[in-house]
Amino acid sequence: MATLSNKMNAYDEMLKGIWRDNPVFVQVLGMCPMLAVTNSAVNAIAMGLATFFVLVSSSFLVSGMKAIIPKQVRISIYVIIIATFVTVADYTLLALFPAVHKELGAFIPLIVANCMILGRQEAFASKHSVKFAVMDAVGMAGGFLLAMFALGSVREILGEGKLFGISLFGENFEPWVIMILPPGGFITLGLLLLLFNWVGERRKQFLAQVAAVD
């Protein structure tokens, strides 16, 4: 019984990152990479995967080492751990996919400054066991990846009429160039947040109605 509830909890930790506590739509963290590289779905996924790798590995290491990290300098140690994994991701990407690396440019090193990653170390990984920390990181990074993909695909579809480089609408489609430029990033994310709020609000109203009927 104990193992069952333990298992349930771990899944719960993972799922919360994907929807209820989605780092982008609910907590509004990690905006910089979110907007800067989501002008195409491929770039968005590459960035999401790089962030995924960094977040999961640093959560693993931080929660594994939490007993020996002195409290006073913990933030600096987290940052150094994160920066190490970002360097690994940066050089791996450069070696395996030079074209993607060139597209993402300076924004791969900037994963270090993604407040979502440091936030998870401080708020979660440093207080929980390795298993829970990794589950939480997988959920959060998964939620981030989903949000990146949502934004990147909307912008690519509207901005170029393509998805993953495959033309969707035929010759007559006039691309909305603004969507792949910086303003499109802000506006698309604003509208997606609005959609997220609206769905949340509807759900709350629905639950209230159900409660009233009962």
Add this chain to the structure above:
Amino acid sequence: MDDLIWIFISALLVNNFVLAYFLGLCPFLGVSGKLETSFRLGLATTFVLIITAICSWFLNTYVLTHAPYLRLISFIVVIASTVQFIEMAIKKLSPALFQSLGIFLPLITTNCAILGLAIFATNRGYGFWEGLIFALGAGAGFTLAMVLMAGMREETGINEVPALVRGTAFNLIIAGILSMAFMGFAGLFSST
């Protein structure tokens, strides 16, 4: 000389850090509620940016020539600790200045605009003066964006906005329109 002026204008308007590169969005969306505060935050950020430019130039020229893979880690550690030292110095020397900048200084260090500046300056191979002017332009551009955003948010605060739209979604759409306006400067200078 011409080059320096163009670097400044490019960082200030055409390639504005916030509105074209999306750097420093956390304070841009989080702290831009009041005009006064955002102006101060802009000044404090400019200050940190200038320190960053000096540190990163020093590291690139004297320390990292043989170990480029340590760049990211050393940038972060050196910049964060330098800012901390300067914060202590300001606290000791000028309590008034510390009062007006103080709270923001440590927070700014984790702002992605700071690291972004160091990385961009490195990638473009800027020298000492170019880096310094770039930092000045980026800081001025950040302050400009903060002040414009805060001005607009103060206006929207007194008008009726549907409850659902209030908050980050609305701010992002304002930022999008602001960014669109800044795109008008693109003709000034071909972006690099």
